[in-house]
Amino acid sequence: MQGYHLYEIGSEETVSSIVHKLQNTVESLVFLRISQEALSLFNEDNLRLLAHYSRKENKMLVLLTRNEEIKELAEKLRLTTADSVEAFLSVPGINVGEEIKKTKSPKMKVKQIDEDKKEPNGSMALWAKKTVVAASVIFVVLFVLQWGLRYWFLPKVTVMVYPRLATTDTEITIPLSSLNTEKEIVELKKVFSVPATGSKIVGTQRASGEVVLFNQGQKQLKLYKDTKIKAKDGKIYLVTQDVLIPGAEVVYVLDVRSSQTSGQALAFVEALELGEEYNAQAGELTTLVGDFPNITVRNIKPISGGKSEKRPVVTASDIEKAKQGAIDLLLQEAIKAKPYEYLVDSSEQRTEPEVIVDNKVDSFSPTVTATASQIVSINKVSQEEIKRQAELVLKDIGMSQYSLVNNSIRIYDAVLQDDAFRISLGMDLYPTLTPQEVAQTIAGKTKEQAIEIIQEKGDISIEGLKGEELPARKQWIKVVVLDEYESDKTKTKLSFNQLSSSL
Known part of the structure; x- marks a missing residue:
């Protein structure tokens, strides 16, 4: 006994893949176990194609299914069905041998005739013989008529069409109102600095020197640190350390006071403030501040060492200039779109600017810096949203012979004009060929002419052709448009006006 081959048919299979299996199977008996997901594949056209190839390849094809609709179609097309492999092989009369094409269908129950049974005698036997002969004649006539009708109506040639992808560029307009927008909120910050225009003289070092303190009283007196001494122009100087001033010496002659020498002490002083204006000439420091009636003071030498310099100062005008800048x-800063986004400029809204300045009026600084901030909101449209709406628009503009390949739109540019986006885009398309249209177009043509006519929209292969010309009757041409696209790198480039042209 010769073996058989069993194929599991799932939803991923196509008619062309099943035909390929038949052509590459060594065994003559082939079972196709049809899954629930693949039931839609076995329509009448596809079953007719499978029947054609099973006979051409000298295979007995058995469909394993419990679906009554498929069983009825298979019986109509003289295809064998069974519930399982075991059920098929257990039917009497099935002999899986080398000439399996002669095996009777398991749906035809073969009744064995016992040769030992006796034939009926007399008129009953004659009537039975006549009945058998008449039935045989009727059966033969119907059989011949059936095959004649099948020959007339069934296809003689099978044409497989592989659609070719095309690409094209165009421009479309999409109203802004039909697009879903998103609001973008951004905080803008800008910094502006100006030089300070004011100036002020500032002391950098203190003036210092020494003074002589004179004590007219007879008691010594102690002056403490930071005791103030006033100059003639009112400037104040401070004693830098404690000083003990001896009392005056009185000379008596014959108990008569004849002379008096004031007690003297040297004291170091420094200016109360920094700056060169505290430098003083000799004799300028004259008054000891406080209740010191017997003490006088003089600077015998100049008070020196005070220094000043000119420094920049911030003015009110400087602050205003920095703020305005x-x-x-x-206000000049524009919101920039992120990649694959498009802004709706007319929707922009801005809050009042807030400004912070780093210095106050009269503060020492070479510059004044202002920082301005503002909240900006603007509507935006994503490229994905434009693609989504573009697909809807393109389906309504009359591409009668082509359909859009999903997710194939390429946006080159999108410009907002008034209340609509002007969009430049590219897209991939596949021809929407119908078997009837192809059959009618190539009927009566030679193989080369048929290939030339179809080549712009797809590649074709012709099976079962005898001679050079295709049948003149379109009913004799079986056309199968496959869902496997010829999508190599060299796609057909079409202008947008060509998309509605027919074969």
Whole structure:
């Protein structure tokens, strides 16, 4: 006994893949176990194609299914069905041998005739013989008529069409109102600095020197550190350390006071404030501040060492200039779109600018810096949203012979004009060929002519052709448009006006 081959048919299979299996199977008996997901594949056209190839390849094809609709179609097309492999092989009369094509269908129950049974005698036997002969004649006539009709109506040639992908560029307009927008909120900040225009003289070092303190009283007196001494122009100087001033010496002659020498002490002083204006000439420091009636003071030498310099100062005008400069930069700043996004400029809204300055009026600084901030909101449209709406628009503009390949739109540019986006885009398409249209177009043509006619929209292969010309009757041409696209790198480039042209 010769073996058989069993194929599991799932939802991923196509008619062309099943035909390929038949052509590459060594065994003559082939079982196709049809899954629930693959039932839709076995329509009448596809079953007719499978029947054609099973006979051409000298295979006995058995469909394993419990679906009554498929069983009825298979019986109509003279295809064998069974519930299982075991059920098929257990039917009497099944002999899986080398000439399996002669095996009777398991759905035809073969009744064995016992040769030992006796034939009926007399008129009953004659009537039975006549009945058998008449039935045989009727059966032969019907059989011949059936095959004649099948020959007339069934296809003689099978044409497999592989659609070819095409690509094209165009421009479309999409109203802004039909697009879903998103709101973008951004905080803008700008910094602006100006030089300070004011100036002020500032002391950098203190003036210092020494003074002589004179005590007219007879008691010694102690002056403490930071005791103030006033100059003639009112400037104040401070004693830098404690000083003990001896009392005056009185000379008596014959108990008569004849002379008096004041007690003297040297004291170091420094100016109360920094600056060169505290430098003083000799004799300028004259008064000891406080209740010191018997003490006088003089600077015998100049008080020196005080220094000053000119430093920049911030003015009110400088602050206003810095503020205005920061605001101007802020108003000039435009919101930039992120990659694959498009902004709706007319929807922009801005809050009042807030400005912070780093210095106050009269503060020492070479510059004044202002920082302005502002909240900006603007609507935006994503490229994915434009693609989604573009697909809807393109389906309504009359591409009668082509359909859009999903997710194939390429956005080159999108410009907002008034209340609509002007969009430049590219897209991939596949021809929407119908078997009837192809059959009618190539009927009566030679193989080369048929290939030339179809080549722009797809590649074709012709099976069962005898001679050079295709049948003149379109009913004799079986066309199968496959869902496997010829999508190599060299896609057909079409202008947008060509998309509605027929074969």
